[in-house]
Amino acid sequence: MLLGILSDTHGDVPRTQAAVEIFRRKEVQEVVHCGDVGSREVVKLLSEFRTHYVHGNTDSRGSLRKAILECGQTYYESVGILVREGKQIAFLHGDDWRTYGELLHSQRFDLICSGHTHQFEWQMEGKTYLLNPGALHRTPSPSVAILELPAMRVCREMIKTGYYPSPT
Numbered sequence: 001m002l003l004g005i006l007s008d009t010h011g012d013v014p015r016t017q018a019a020v021e022i023f024r025r026k027e028v029q030e031v032v033h034c035g036d037v038g039s040r041e042v043v044k045l046l047s048e049f050r051t052h053y054v055h056g057n058t059d060s061r062g063s064l065r066k067a068i069l070e071c072g073q074t075y076y077e078s079v080g081i082l083v084r085e086g087k088q089i090a091f092l093h094g095d096d097w098r099t100y101g102e103l104l105h106s107q108r109f110d111l112i113c114s115g116h117t118h119q120f121e122w123q124m125e126g127k128t129y130l131l132n133p134g135a136l137h138r139t140p141s142p143s144v145a146i147l148e149l150p151a152m153r154v155c156r157e158m159i160k161t162g163y164y165p166s167p168t
Contacts, residue, residue, distance in 0.1 A: 001085050004028035004049065006144040007093070007115025008135030010058065011038030015136040016045050018159045019144045023049060026146050026157075032080070034115035034133070035059060035093030040067040047071040054080050056093040056115065079103070085149035087111060094132070104128060110152070120145075122154050 004023040009016050023031060031049040035056025040063070043053075051073045055061050061077075068075040079099060082089045087110040090103050094114030103112050104125060111129045118135035120143055129152060134143035142159035 001030075001149045002026060002028040003084065003089075003147040003149060004031040004144060005034065005091075005113050005131060005133045005147055006031070006136060007034035007113075007133055008036040008056070008118055008137060008139075009033070009038055009042045010036055010135075010137035011042060012137040013039070013041050013045065015142050015159050016042045019136060019157075020045050020048070022144060022146075022157045022159075026155075028146060030084070032082070032089075032091050032113055034091050034113055036115060036135075037064055038137070043067045043071050043073065047073060050074075052076065052080050052082060052091070054078060054092055057095040087149055087152070089113065104130070111147070120156055122156075 006019055031046055031051040033053045035054045036058050053068050054076050055064055065075045079092045089111045090109045091113040094100055094116035107126050107128060109128050113131045118139045120134040121130060121132035123130050131145060133145035136142045144157050146155045
């Protein structure tokens with residue numbers, strides 16, 4: 001199974017379109033968005049995939065939740081938990097360090113995905129992998145991650161800066 005993971009889109013439609021094209025090309029089955037979505041347009045673009053969302057510190061909870069539910073997607077508030085291919089996956093935005101620490105120190109999860117820092121991270125602490133896919137907006141190196149399950153292999157995919165798809 002391939003899982004697409006992104007964060008910190010901040011409403012950046014062109015870079016989100018580029019991420020969607022990568023997810024299509026790589027044939028991801030589901031997408032996890034680790035917050036700071038930023039706009040209804042981002043939710044609509046990702047709606048071709050089964051997408052799981054948490055809110056970020058810059059998201060308006062009410063309008064974000066409404067947009068996600070209108071697109072038939074899943075909204076988890078602050079922390080989402082999935083089990084895929086036998087792997088326990090938690091995801092959150094990452095601005096609440098206390099919750100992040102509690103999830104990590106529980107050693108209950110095979111993977112914790114987060115955003116917020118706008119920096120790519122892939123490391124292991126104890127028995128838990130930590131993944132931050134980077135950001136699509138407010139970064140000189142926009143990126144998303146593709147996670148292969150159950151192997152727990154990650155590929156960082158860079159988004160071309162200034163990418164603007166041709167009009168349809």
